[in-house]
Amino acid sequence: MELLKLNNIVQLFPLKNKEVVVLDRVGLSVSKGEFVALVGPSGCGKSTLLRIIAGLVKPSKGDVIFENKKIDGINPNVSIVFQTFGLLPWLDVTENIMLGLEARGLGLKERLRKAFKYIDLVGLEGFEEAYPRELSGGMKQRVGIARALVMEPELLLMDEPFSALDAFTAQNLREEILRLWSSGNLSLKSIIMVTHNIEEAIYLANRVVVLSTHPGRIIGDVPIPLERPRDRNSVEFNKLYDKIYSMVVTTKL
Amino acid sequence: MDKERVKLENLVLELLVLFSLIGFAYIFYRREAVSSSVIANLSVSNLPFYTFRSLLRMGIAYVFSLIFSIAYGFAAATSKRREAVMLPILDIFQSVPVLGFFPAAIFFFVALIPNKVIGIEAASIFLIFTSQVWNMAFGVYESLTTIPKDLKEAYHFFDPDGTLSFVRLYLPATIPKLVYNSIVSWSNGWYFLVACEIFAVGSSSYKLPGIGSFIMETASESKIGLTFLGISVLVVVIVLLDLFVWKPLSQWSRRFRYSMSPGEEEETEVWDVVSLFWEFIGNIFRKFRKPFIGKIGNPISLRSLTRRKWFKVFVYYLNKVLLGAIIIVFIVLIYKFVLAIPLLIKALKFSDILISIKAIFYSFIRLFIAYLISLTWTVPVAVYLFYHQKSAKIISPILQIFASIPAVSLFPLILYYFIRFPHGLDLSAIILILTGMQWYLLFNIYGGLKAIPNDLKEVVDSIGIKKLLKFKRLLLPASLPSLMTGTITAWGGGWNALIIAEYISLNGKTYSVFGVGSLLDKSLTNGNQGLFVVSLFLMVLIIFLINHFVYRPIYNRITEKFNMEG
Numbered sequence: 001m002e003l004l005k006l007n008n009i010v011q012l013f014p015l016k017n018k019e020v021v022v023l024d025r026v027g028l029s030v031s032k033g034e035f036v037a038l039v040g041p042s043g044c045g046k047s048t049l050l051r052i053i054a055g056l057v058k059p060s061k062g063d064v065i066f067e068n069k070k071i072d073g074i075n076p077n078v079s080i081v082f083q084t085f086g087l088l089p090w091l092d093v094t095e096n097i098m099l100g101l102e103a104r105g106l107g108l109k110e111r112l113r114k115a116f117k118y119i120d121l122v123g124l125e126g127f128e129e130a131y132p133r134e135l136s137g138g139m140k141q142r143v144g145i146a147r148a149l150v151m152e153p154e155l156l157l158m159d160e161p162f163s164a165l166d167a168f169t170a171q172n173l174r175e176e177i178l179r180l181w182s183s184g185n186l187s188l189k190s191i192i193m194v195t196h197n198i199e200e201a202i203y204l205a206n207r208v209v210v211l212s213t214h215p216g217r218i219i220g221d222v223p224i225p226l227e228r229p230r231d232r233n234s235v236e237f238n239k240l241y242d243k244i245y246s247m248v249v250t251t252k253l
Numbered sequence: 254m255d256k257e258r259v260k261l262e263n264l265v266l267e268l269l270v271l272f273s274l275i276g277f278a279y280i281f282y283r284r285e286a287v288s289s290s291v292i293a294n295l296s297v298s299n300l301p302f303y304t305f306r307s308l309l310r311m312g313i314a315y316v317f318s319l320i321f322s323i324a325y326g327f328a329a330a331t332s333k334r335r336e337a338v339m340l341p342i343l344d345i346f347q348s349v350p351v352l353g354f355f356p357a358a359i360f361f362f363v364a365l366i367p368n369k370v371i372g373i374e375a376a377s378i379f380l381i382f383t384s385q386v387w388n389m390a391f392g393v394y395e396s397l398t399t400i401p402k403d404l405k406e407a408y409h410f411f412d413p414d415g416t417l418s419f420v421r422l423y424l425p426a427t428i429p430k431l432v433y434n435s436i437v438s439w440s441n442g443w444y445f446l447v448a449c450e451i452f453a454v455g456s457s458s459y460k461l462p463g464i465g466s467f468i469m470e471t472a473s474e475s476k477i478g479l480t481f482l483g484i485s486v487l488v489v490v491i492v493l494l495d496l497f498v499w500k501p502l503s504q505w506s507r508r509f510r511y512s513m514s515p516g517e518e519e520e521t522e523v524w525d526v527v528s529l530f531w532e533f534i535g536n537i538f539r540k541f542r543k544p545f546i547g548k549i550g551n552p553i554s555l556r557s558l559t560r561r562k563w564f565k566v567f568v569y570y571l572n573k574v575l576l577g578a579i580i581i582v583f584i585v586l587i588y589k590f591v592l593a594i595p596l597l598i599k600a601l602k603f604s605d606i607l608i609s610i611k612a613i614f615y616s617f618i619r620l621f622i623a624y625l626i627s628l629t630w631t632v633p634v635a636v637y638l639f640y641h642q643k644s645a646k647i648i649s650p651i652l653q654i655f656a657s658i659p660a661v662s663l664f665p666l667i668l669y670y671f672i673r674f675p676h677g678l679d680l681s682a683i684i685l686i687l688t689g690m691q692w693y694l695l696f697n698i699y700g701g702l703k704a705i706p707n708d709l710k711e712v713v714d715s716i717g718i719k720k721l722l723k724f725k726r727l728l729l730p731a732s733l734p735s736l737m738t739g740t741i742t743a744w745g746g747g748w749n750a751l752i753i754a755e756y757i758s759l760n761g762k763t764y765s766v767f768g769v770g771s772l773l774d775k776s777l778t779n780g781n782q783g784l785f786v787v788s789l790f791l792m793v794l795i796i797f798l799i800n801h802f803v804y805r806p807i808y809n810r811i812t813e814k815f816n817m818e819g
Contacts (some may be wrong), residue, residue, distance in 0.1 A: 051711070056715055062533070076717060080712075083708075087712075088712075099716060100717060103716060252529075
């Protein structure tokens, strides 16, 4: 079952008097149940692609098809987790999480009920009334994840969600994401994650899509058939790592 | 062959420009010698000369401001003990309406300098200086205290004696803020320039030749056409300065920033004409330096100078002497003040205090109304500009030009049109206060909105927050800190505007409304010094109290809750 389809996405960016091609005829199809990682060197437009999927950025050419419908504007069935968390500093944890529900016109009681459900799910009990500045980076990203999940999206987009965290916290949160993803408690059908960390991509995703830079094109689509929990030191893991690594490196030349 | 010809052509052209510059200066010099230093002739042909005189006044004041602010900021930032004294002083000076002290400055400088005209010139330059300097000194202090620690540590590793630290570390660190604040200071300076080129103290009135006095004088003689001309010349000068000086300078200053924080400043694009102009000037300069290079001998190296032992001893004693001098000046000032207390008490009348408080209350109401009006129009406009980036690119430079017109220069015009209405002066006073307040609010709010980090905007958009909810949850909270900064500067500008807004003579008639501004003017013309001192003192005291006990706590709470470093 296909959830998302990208048709020949082209993104141009005006620079002084010429136009730079950021994304060049990108086509991608994501099925339900897939965890896709977008990997590529910096500046390849993978974050832009994520924003196009969310409807935050309108592509210069091409269509985004979600559940057989063309998407124009913000896609309400999609949520994003941001690299820099994107928490409003003047709202506490609960208020930050409820923000999107308020926009949907839910009553306060309903908003609180849902917010508390996801606060429990991501392990933020006891921090309901804390302000973002009082939280550690890992806690902030938990709020970011809860805020995305509370909207009960079918597709979750993650833009380098762990790259602003230290290595231990990042690994903790990765396990957390896998736990939530495999628990089946969520409305979630698919996840698309942008990362430049190949190991992270292989560890989490069941499909790695490699983008080239200048212009951004899809140059590889590698299925990851490994069983979970995955062993980073296994031969298969390292083979996949080498394969994807050589793809990314060659795009720079 | 061709190259040689181009070279020759360039040389001729450059010489031509140089000679015409010399000629230009000569003509002005002649003019200066011929015409007395008092404005007498309102003909249009005198306008360039007046403009030049005003520019000169501004330039001198600015040079003093620059030297003072670097010295003051450096001294305050490099020692905790000095910081504890110098920072509160800076704070008070920044929030007090300097215009109220103008008569005192005139008395002081006229008494100090035997030549009356030079004394008045000095007083007006001093006033312009006081309007420019505080905000620049604050900028220097702020940029020195925010030098990243790792950079300082790295620097001290390479220059353990710190012989060059001022030139290589501290001075460059101040440049971005200094340039940015200089722009603000210059617009402050224009405001005061217009206000203090023409004034009356007691029975005698002084009119310094300048663009400001030209505007005021033509307006009071109802030559509205000439007034408009004067204002347009002023605007042209301000815009040219912006294009040829401040735009290139702020582009250059960006090199000295440690990091790019988004939205902090607008991208400044320097026109090709401007770059060519400065290149041209640079070429001339180099041509005339060439013959001297190598002939004068190597300039004394600062490094070898500061390494010498006698230099260190000299600096040590210089420091002691300076400190001693400052202490002596303070003691003298305090002694004088103590001596003056009995005289002041004698002159003090209870009725004066009551009148002053009542006047300050009336003025405060006027300011408050102007503030509310400013808020009601600037917030929607700032939000509109924020949402419509394309039209903002056209509109915001136009608004900046409007904002650069010193409000004081508009006052005769505003009064001219509003005086016929009932409560005309009240109305025009409020409008003048408005012109002194609104721009600070507008540009601060707009700046705050533009500084909203992109990820926050994307978050809010991606979860479908729109319109009123977006304003309530994102735009308003994000712009509150800069709104508060805008508010304090707006009120500062407002109090200053007030002092001239409530009392004016037009066509030989004086118009006034009851308020502290008119009270100051009237008490001075009537020679009632007791009332003048009381009302000035009370005004300063009340402004200070409001700042400390109302504004500061609100400001601190808002910046704590709504700052972006979440």
